[in-house]
Amino acid sequence: MLISKVVDLKRSEADDLAQTLDGLHDAVILVDATGQIVHANAAARGLLFDGDVMRSAEGRLVVSARQAG
Numbered sequence: 001m002l003i004s005k006v007v008d009l010k011r012s013e014a015d016d017l018a019q020t021l022d023g024l025h026d027a028v029i030l031v032d033a034t035g036q037i038v039h040a041n042a043a044a045r046g047l048l049f050d051g052d053v054m055r056s057a058e059g060r061l062v063v064s065a066r067q068a069g
Contacts, residue, residue: 035060 018039021028027044031037036059040048048056051064 029054029061031061035062037061 021030021039021041024041025043027047028039028041029037029044029048030039037056040056047053048061053064055062055064
């Protein structure tokens, strides 16, 4: 299999996963091992924007100070 076909297949799989997650009403946030946000669906982006429970700081998922206490 050509490398370009493998790359296209992986890109398509990632797009399919993103579409599935975006269709959910519940908040879903995918992070990597360092806490860097890889994907957040619309419900999760709302939570991050509100910042009451969690927020994004320089692209990383962090607990809001109001909840940390």
